[in-house]
Amino acid sequence: MASIPDFNQALYAPLAETDPEVQNIIDKETWRQFSGLELIASENLTSRATMEANGSILTNKYSEGLPGARYYGGNEWIDELEVLCQKRALQAFHLDPTKWGVNVQPYSGSTANFAALTALLQPQDRLMGLGLPDGGHLTHGYYTAKKKMTASSIYFQSLPYGIDSSTHLVDYEKLAAQAKIFKPQLLICGASAYPRDWDYAALRKIADEHGAFVMADIAHTSGLIAAGELADPFQYCDVVTTTTHKTLRGPRAGLIFFRKDTDKAKDLEKRVNDAVFPACQGGPHNNTIAGIATALLQACQPTWKAYAKQVIINAQTLGKELVAHGYKLQTQGTDNHLVLWDLRPLGLTGSKLEKLCDLVGITINKNAVSGDASAQVPGGIRLGTSALTSRNMLEADIKVVADFLHRAVQLALVLQKEAGSKLLKDFVRVATFEDEGREGARLVRELRTEVRAFARRWPVPGVDVTTLKRPAGIEEDD
Ligand SMILES: *Cc1c(COP(=O)(O)O)cnc(C)c1O
Numbered sequence: 001m002a003s004i005p006d007f008n009q010a011l012y013a014p015l016a017e018t019d020p021e022v023q024n025i026i027d028k029e030t031w032r033q034f035s036g037l038e039l040i041a042s043e044n045l046t047s048r049a050t051m052e053a054n055g056s057i058l059t060n061k062y063s064e065g066l067p068g069a070r071y072y073g074g075n076e077w078i079d080e081l082e083v084l085c086q087k088r089a090l091q092a093f094h095l096d097p098t099k100w101g102v103n104v105q106p107y108s109g110s111t112a113n114f115a116a117l118t119a120l121l122q123p124q125d126r127l128m129g130l131g132l133p134d135g136g137h138l139t140h141g142y143y144t145a146k147k148k149m150t151a152s153s154i155y156f157q158s159l160p161y162g163i164d165s166s167t168h169l170v171d172y173e174k175l176a177a178q179a180k181i182f183k184p185q186l187l188i189c190g191a192s193a194y195p196r197d198w199d200y201a202a203l204r205k206i207a208d209e210h211g212a213f214v215m216a217d218i219a220h221t222s223g224l225i226a227a228g229e230l231a232d233p234f235q236y237c238d239v240v241t242t243t244t245h246k247t248l249r250g251p252r253a254g255l256i257f258f259r260k261d262t263d264k265a266k267d268l269e270k271r272v273n274d275a276v277f278p279a280c281q282g283g284p285h286n287n288t289i290a291g292i293a294t295a296l297l298q299a300c301q302p303t304w305k306a307y308a309k310q311v312i313i314n315a316q317t318l319g320k321e322l323v324a325h326g327y328k329l330q331t332q333g334t335d336n337h338l339v340l341w342d343l344r345p346l347g348l349t350g351s352k353l354e355k356l357c358d359l360v361g362i363t364i365n366k367n368a369v370s371g372d373a374s375a376q377v378p379g380g381i382r383l384g385t386s387a388l389t390s391r392n393m394l395e396a397d398i399k400v401v402a403d404f405l406h407r408a409v410q411l412a413l414v415l416q417k418e419a420g421s422k423l424l425k426d427f428v429r430v431a432t433f434e435d436e437g438r439e440g441a442r443l444v445r446e447l448r449t450e451v452r453a454f455a456r457r458w459p460v461p462g463v464d465v466t467t468l469k470r471p472a473g474i475e476e477d478d
Contacts, residue, residue: 027471036361041338041384048462053290088296105284109243112254113139119275127186131160135194190217195334200236223247227308250295314385321402344379360448391458
């Protein structure tokens with residue numbers, strides 16, 4: 001083989017050699033994922049196989065267009081890959097290819113949604129989505145009094161619908177009344193922080209009164225829907241979008257499913273495909289499409305249903321344990337993978353608990369709960385069980401996790417008292433080790449040690465945890 005010129009030497013060296021700085025960051029993040037408890041409801045742990053596909057040589061190839069109709073040559077294997085991915089996507093959601101099609105090219109959930117809106121609407125057309133503070137997503141038309149925050153409100157007129165203030169369930173009656181006035185051309189359902197299932201038939205009925213499309217964004221729940229553990233949106237919707245990296249457990253990407261068999265949907269295939277490329281995107285990420293295909297293969301196996309069932313059982317177990325400790329959950333439980341924990345009765349903000357949990361190695365996120373006075377200071381926490389279930393945890397293990405969370409809350413209350421103010425920065429000061437010697441800081445350290453020891457009992461897909469060593473740059477004195 002010819003010798004390698006100097007300017008190309010870097011192409012052949014492994015990451016650790018060529019870029020130890022980035023390698024070290026990856027090592028530190030690996031250590032964090034191994035040592036902590038991941039309870040962020042939108043996260044999951046993808047498989048080793050998906051990561052192999054995602055890190056493959058397919059990243060080199062340009063393939064604008066669709067299988068069989070590309071703008072570049074050399075796409076024979078990429079065509080085979082994309083067709084396989086499409087086939088598996090339909091199979092995973094039990095769809096008849098004569099009735100449904102799918103575009104597997106969206107880079108992520110938000111871009112999938114914007115492409116779907118581009119396909120379904122003209123600029124300044126009207127859409128309705130679940131309001132952000134009620135659990136909806138930014139891309140469903142979110143705006144504030146001061147600002148149109150997202151493309152979905154910049155380029156379209158949007159109106160949020162909401163949840164009932166006492167049941168905390170989507171208020172379909174009020175939605176119907178709002179729709180009578182607003183006359184949307186598109187009704188979006190799906191959410192990022194809604195622990196209950198959807199009544200797709202009710203949404204279809206409301207949409208039909210106005211000749212509107214119904215789009216379900218199942219980003220959070222698609223893995224559970226593929227497993228048949230939640231209601232089936234495909235029965236009633238024209239378009240279904242999803243991310244592939246949440247409960248579906250694939251690489252970071254999006255999918256857009258479109259109906260082909262109704263009058264209303266007769267040109268949706270072309271509209272969706274044209275919206276993805278060339279309207280919103282350029283070349284597909286073929287390495288990612290390979291990862292999606294691999295993840296979908298897993299979602300087509302009988303074991304997938306068992307995983308999805310366990311995710312839900314774990315979320316329900318987590319909910320029950322928290323309720324047993326006297327805490328309040330929005331809707332008092334869950335149908336899916338997440339619970340919304342209302343901290344307001346305790347006089348504690350979501351930000352403080354999130355911060356404390358971060359310090360002890362439990363990753364959670366602050367979240368608005370219904371009736372929050374300020375969106376800036378959310379009064380709740382969102383918890384999800386997809387990732388812990390991917391680390392093999394079952395009900396008994398989730399009870400241990402619930403107990404850690406209970407201790408974290410009790411500790412947060414002690415720290416808040418020690419802080420002597422309600423400010424987050426004072427809270428952080430007493431929770432960290434600047435004030436060594438205080439009871440609060442000692443208890444934080446104790447909890448952190450226990451969480452770590454527990455978390456490190458579980459494997460992490462794609463990582464050989466038996467040989468894993470603490471990387472440079474991570475201090476552990478306990
Ligand atoms: C996460 C999410 C998205 C956005 O997905 P990204 O991949 O982060 O762009 C869209 N819709 C819903 C409902 C989501 O939960």
